[in-house]
Amino acid sequence: MSDLIQAVLNSDERTNLRQFASQLRASEKRYLLRNEILAAFSDYCSHYEQSEQFQTSSRLGKLIYHVQEIILDGNSLCLIIRPRIASQEAYRLLEDLTVEPMSISDLLDLRDRFVNRYHPQDGDVFEIDFQPFYDYSPAIRDPKNIGKGVEYLNRYLSSKLFQDQNKWLDSAFNFLRLHHHNGHQLLINERIQTQQALSQQIKTALQWLSDRPDDAPYEQFRFDLQTLGFEPGWGNTALRVRETLGLLDQLIDSPDHQVLESFAARIPMIFQIALISPHGWFGQEGVLGRPDTGGQIVYILDQVKSLEKQLQEDIELAGLDVLNIHPKVIVLTRLIPNSDGTTCNQRLEKIYGTEDAWILRVPFREFNPKLTQDWISRFEIWPYLETFAIDAETALRAEFSGKPDLIIGNYSDGNLVAFLLARKLKVTQCNVAHALEKSKYLFSNLYWQDLDDKYHFSLQFTADLIAMNAANFIISSTYQEIVGTPESVGQYESYKCFTMPELYHVTSGIELFSPKFNVVPPGVNETVYFPYTRTDDRLLGDRDRLEDLLFTLDDPAQVIGKLDDPSKRPVFSMARLDRIKNLTGLAECFGKSKALQEHCNLILIAGKLRTEDSTDHEEISEIEKLYQIIDEYDLHGKVRWLGVRLAKGDSGEIYRIIADHQGVFVQPALFEAFGLTILEAMISGLPTFATRFGGPLEIIQDKFNGFYINPTHTEEMAATILEFVSKCDQTPQYWSDISNRGIERVYSTYTWKIHTNRLLSLAKIYGFWNYTSKEDREDMLRYTEALFYLLYKPRAQALLTEHMQR
Structure with a gap:
């Protein structure tokens, strides 16, 4: 008990x-x-x-x-x-x-009874249990170490090397011998046939290199090393080659987890990466604020640029420029023929600021031209993903002239496609959930039958179970995304045990203590988002145009509301108009607080202004609600609501203009998995108030470099903002103190350089782990395939039939 x-x-x-x-x-x-x-x-x-x-x-x-x-x-x-x-x-x-x-089964039966969906006379419901398939994997013991999987895995692997040295060194030797790119053998050649020979030749090479100057370029001694059995990939200078060979020599003689991580990070094994993000409007301009289109676009495009830069740096450091090797990164998304003025109907689009990074768009097959020619909601996308993956494989092979070395899925749909592609191509799969809908919609699994015609959670949650278990590793932005806090259940934790009444019971949906979980927070694009005090980097013309847009422009097509007193301190927020982002909750908070209205104006940048311009039911509902709140609390003259899609550069300047006016940024989401806008606002210098539900708890240090708010208590939220504003009025330096600490917080922890270094290091370690344990993983992958074909696919086909009748 x-x-x-x-x-x-x-x-x-x-x-x-x-x-x-x-x-x-x-x-x-x-x-x-x-x-x-x-x-x-x-x-x-x-x-x-x-x-x-x-x-x-x-x-x-x-x-x-x-x-x-x-x-x-x-x-x-x-x-x-x-x-x-x-x-x-x-x-x-x-x-x-x-x-x-x-027991878990008793608990799930009870939940079924609660919604009158328990029918024992019909026999037991299908039970999903992934726990037996994690026997192959080491398990973290201390919950505090969840999300530090690679550190644990390194210790485990190095201990294995120590316990059964011959077996594991053979694995390491065979793993090194595998590496080649574009027909070029890397690392070791046929002159080294055994791991014993490898060990001896490393010592010979180190002795030979000891007389070479540290800065001697690799080209000068490339062929000398080749005769010893070493191909390009060890380093670009004598010093770098000595260091890399020295790490391997140390690893062979005395295994250590830190040495293993350092060595693995230097192995040139990733040159081509595919990032998968099917839903929404994936483009570089004119898409933000459209349905299903927001932070994930910014995240992925910034990540791509940083990945390409880091890959190129790694290739140069490995000495592979002698082979003329260059990285290539592709974002795989969906082609939308009726593109509404965007580039989403272009098959291939170069990503700005890159040498060889592209958006590759593959269309959904023409099952129903009335639907597949247009944007399709992320909740309705499921019937098209299997054939999309089949077509995408052909397209990716053509663009890469081979196959990628790493596949990164994004969101539930992208992760499912990543599973299908990684399984077929036999490459490492990384998942990024960003947000799991199961946590966002209360009782969404228990009442799935009532919600399925609108949200199709039966497909989404099944896809999540398949993809998260099949992935070689998962990166989350925060610890609590995985296992929550002492007070709240994490997003992944919510998949551990749940019922989909009359469909299936999940007795063990994910192993939270698996070392596949790693916390790798994203960064901020520092060329777009930077402190408002860097006046020399700001364009005067942009500032004047956007200042007018924010405070004075009278254009009913773009703006609702004229401010009676534009000089008041702005309370600013920018997000899609959907229920979870809760901009209507912020408007209600503002409307209920006369004191806040006396000190501040409310400025919202929030998608569309009129219901007839939207096809998204949630956005339509929120538009209607926002108008109702403005009327109910008589906020005319106190609120500006901008229905504009900003270019990326403009969004950075918008934050800085609000900071010029000593304003604040409020992120009032009912739940936020991470919160890129929080980082953008903080690095711009805006004191930031963010929801206490989700990732912001790990970004902001309350009352030091930002503030927590409870979006479900509007009066309390208003009081928190008002307390800050009042303190700033009394002590003007207080605004700058919070502003500066927010800037420092982002630069110290949330940069894309930190993110991509960690991501690529993880991919290499898990690639090694995937190679050494692939036979042990096969039973898990077969089980996930069975769930795909027996559970997911029939429901997806039923939804497709429904689509065909529309």
Whole structure:
């Protein structure tokens, strides 16, 4: 039994537990989540005049703190307890305080009963369990180390080398011998036939190199090394070659995880990368703010530029310029024939600022021209992904003149396509979820049947299970994206155990302690987003044009609202108009606070202005709601709502103009997996207020370089902003202090150089791990394939049939 429950039952607080349980049974609520449980316990403490210390520090208070859900089943209470991060237990509490542990299957059956979807007479529901397939993999023990998978994996691999040196060194030798590019053998040639010979030749080469000047270029001694069995790839100078060979020599003689990581980072094994992002409008201009199109476009394009630059640097350092090797990066997305003035109908588009990086667009097959000629919502895209992957394989092979060395999936749809491609091409697969819809939509799995005609969660969650388990490694922007906080469940953690009533039960959907998880936060494009104080880098013409747009331009086609007093401090936000981004919540917060209105104006850049211009049901709903809020709180003269699509350079200057006016940036999302706009605002110098639900908790240090807000409590959110504004009015230096600390935070932690160095290092280590354990992974991959063909594909075909009838 849980120690938390046992502690209560062994104390005089048993009576309090019985009273609290009785109070819950008497309420109308039958399914309570954590915030509701805490509120109910607070009500109980008030009713029975319990002290604040009892509420927070008693044995019962500690138990209640860790209870994530309570389901009332007849007269018994089912308690789902999360005693620690990434751990869950379920118990049934009877009226006499008897406690019975519940199995996962029992818990999932109970949830099915709650929504009247439990039919034992029809037999058991299909059960998905990935746990047996993680036996091949080492497991992290301490939850604090989740998200540091590569560090753990390096220690594990080096210990294996030490325990069974011959086997693992043979694997390492064979792995090195594999490497070639464009017909050129790399690293070692046929003169070295065994790992014993490799070890001896390394020592011979090191002795020979000891007399060479450190800066001697590789070309001068290339053929001398070749006769010893070493091909290009070890370094571009004598010093670099000595260092790399020295790391391998050290690894052979005395394995060490840090040496392994340093050596693996130098192996030239990645030259061509494919990034997969099918949904939305993927382009370089005129797309931001369209449905399904926002931060992921910025993220991927910035990532591509940094990846190409880093790959080129790595190639030069490895001495491979003697072979005229150059990197190539391709973003694979969907071609949209009716492109609405964008470049999304172009098959191939060069990415600005790169030498050989491209957007490759592959069309969906013509199943139904009425649909496939146009943009398709990310919720409706599923029937087209399998054939898209088939066609994309041919296109990628043609563009790469071969196959990529690494495939990076983005979002649920991109990760599924990445799985299909990586499986076929036999290359390393990396997943980036950015955001998982399951966490964003409350009870989306439990009520999937009611939501499926609109959101098709049955397809999306199945795709997520397949892709996240098949991936060689997963990068997240934050730790809590994986396993949440002590108070909240992480996005990936929510896939550990859940039910899709009448479809399947997931008893173990993901191994959270697997070393495949790594936290690698993104960076900011420093050429576009930089501090407002760098006036020499700002273009005067852009500043004047955008200043007019933000504060004074009278153009009903682009702007709603004229400010009575443009000199007031601007409260600024910029996001898509959808429910999760919650710009309407910020408008309501502003509308409810007369004090905030006295000090500030509200300026929003938020997609379209009129419902007739949108085809996205969520955006239409939010547009209507924003108009209603402006009217209800009489915000005319106090709000500017800009329905514009900004060029990337303009968005950077917009932040800086708001900073010129000593404004603030507010990110009010109900949930935010990471929050690139937060980094953009902070590096521009804007004091930033961001949701406490999700990734911003790891970016911002509250009240030091930014502020947390609770977007579900509008009065509290207004009070937090108002407190800052009032303090700035009293002490003008306070605005600059927060501004400067925000800038420092981004430069120290969130740059693309840091990101891509880490990403490529991970890809090399996991490539090695994938090679050495591929036989052990095959059973997992077969299982994911079975789920694809038996669960995903029939539902995708049913949705396609529905599309054909439209």
